[in-house]
Amino acid sequence: DTAIVWFRRDLRVHDQPIFTAAAARARRSLAVFVLDERLLGPAGKARRTFLFRSLRDLDESLGGRLLVVRGDPVEAIPKLAGAVRAGSVHVAADFGPYGRERDEAVEKALGERDVDLVRTGSPYAVDPGKITKSDGEPYKVYTPFSREWAQRDKGAPADTDASTVEWMQPSEKNGGPRAVRIPADEPPEAELPEAGERAAHEHWEAFVDEHLADYDDLRDRPDKPATSRMSVYLKYGVIHPRQLLAGVGGSGKGVKGPESFRNELCFRDFYAAVLWFYPRSARENFDPKFDRMPYDSGPGAEERFRAWQEGRTGFPAIDAAMRQLRGQAWMHNRMRMAVASFLVKDLHLPWWRGARHFLQLLVDGDLPSNQHGWQWAAGTGTDAAPYFRVFNPVTQGERFDPQGEYVRRWVPELAGIEGKKVHQPWKLAEPPGDYPAPIVDHKAERQEALDRFNRL
Ligand code: FAD
Numbered sequence: 115d116t117a118i119v120w121f122r123r124d125l126r127v128h129d130q131p132i133f134t135a136a137a138a139r140a141r142r143s144l145a146v147f148v149l150d151e152r153l154l155g156p157a158g159k160a161r162r163t164f165l166f167r168s169l170r171d172l173d174e175s176l177g178g179r180l181l182v183v184r185g186d187p188v189e190a191i192p193k194l195a196g197a198v199r200a201g202s203v204h205v206a207a208d209f210g211p212y213g214r215e216r217d218e219a220v221e222k223a224l225g226e227r228d229v230d231l232v233r234t235g236s237p238y239a240v241d242p243g244k245i246t247k248s249d250g251e252p253y254k255v256y257t258p259f260s261r262e263w264a265q266r267d268k269g270a271p272a273d274t275d276a277s278t279v280e281w282m283q284p285s286e287k288n289g290g291p292r293a294v295r296i297p298a299d300e301p302p303e304a305e306l307p308e309a310g311e312r313a314a315h316e317h318w319e320a321f322v323d324e325h326l327a328d329y330d331d332l333r334d335r336p337d338k339p340a341t342s343r344m345s346v347y348l349k350y351g352v353i354h355p356r357q358l359l360a361g362v363g364g365s366g367k368g369v370k371g372p373e374s375f376r377n378e379l380c381f382r383d384f385y386a387a388v389l390w391f392y393p394r395s396a397r398e399n400f401d402p403k404f405d406r407m408p409y410d411s412g413p414g415a416e417e418r419f420r421a422w423q424e425g426r427t428g429f430p431a432i433d434a435a436m437r438q439l440r441g442q443a444w445m446h447n448r449m450r451m452a453v454a455s456f457l458v459k460d461l462h463l464p465w466w467r468g469a470r471h472f473l474q475l476l477v478d479g480d481l482p483s484n485q486h487g488w489q490w491a492a493g494t495g496t497d498a499a500p501y502f503r504v505f506n507p508v509t510q511g512e513r514f515d516p517q518g519e520y521v522r523r524w525v526p527e528l529a530g531i532e533g534k535k536v537h538q539p540w541k542l543a544e545p546p547g548d549y550p551a552p553i554v555d556h557k558a559e560r561q562e563a564l565d566r567f568n569r570l
Pocket of ligand 1: 342343344346348379385447454484485
């Protein structure tokens, strides 16, 4: 009797409830990952490279016994189940629009062979769909959701490692889908964090020791290493939020850092839940009133879009952030909000164009958090920043990068300007010649955005 452990976004061996489930069903299991073009396609080089490195690390943990195949899981998984005569296939549930459909199709195809698809756990602290209002309706507002979330038992990390399961050696002879090598890295332009489970834990422990206590005070500062940067490890399930929650500790008074950190993990669950209840919100305005919002188009708009993408808008904080996105395949949360507001409200371009660009470049690019982060900033989402709240691209820089260090780090043309003056180079007697003047007048565009909104 055999089982299949099908890895997707849970590339780890510790705290793996699917291992326990597989070991309870079968004496031996086959570990598999399917390279699925539908998921690989939209991920840029940084995310693909990080994924391949994470897979290599997982394969090593499993003693080289991870079978990697290429293709459509709806064909590959049932074929493999037939080849190894598996009675069950074990996964962590996927709640994204594509993953749900795929898993239903796989389940149906497996059912025709009398094989069970067994879902145990998910990539979230509380599964999407579990938290609703008392009448069963989904929460559309974060705060009441978070109150309910705080009450829920998130469970303790499961005590597993690679030896929890007796792994089968993948074999070419059994007629299953052909094994492929984990693809080579695609040299990313960005510096990426180290992949792998050990790296994730070391990174996490360093954050808890050095920065968690100040997290609430400093989390909005892009010039400081104040946030955890765990998003990429969470994206691929190299670590589970349950493990982070167990590590932050400190409930009760006077522990603002841990409290604030838990709150952010709750945001991740909230957006996954919103996407679960409203799968179309990945592409469409959550608030349909905005469907009639007019956006700019034509060559001028395209040129402004490129200036935004390439970090040459002439607003130093915006440009620093867009260059950080290229340089690290990551951007600080405060700056994600600022550049998103700038694209939508200063350049009058639709949020989904910015969201797509982010998903291409971000190493932590993740559909629910990204699309809803964008909708929040655009004012079209769940308890969004009201449309009339327009971020000022200069004061955001002055407030959150008060000494200008973040700008100087990412915009070398401005590296010679001291202190906060760096946020308004156009005010200098001699502005640097190789840095552009602002491409728009913020005050005028802010008014334009409000006028368009008021006409809706
Ligand atoms: P920390 O501050 O250390 O937070 C800890 C964890 O909490 C994060 O790793 C993340 O999992 C979660 N978290 C924090 N803030 C948020 C948030 N606002 N929404 C949801 N989860 C949150 N996050 C992604 O993981 N992937 C994305 O593609 C993504 N796109 C975004 C796009 C926009 C326009 C905005 C405004 C936010 C986006 N976020 C996204 C949320 C947030 O910016 C990142 O999770 C965060 O910057 C990651 O850095 P960190 O791990 O150091 O965060």
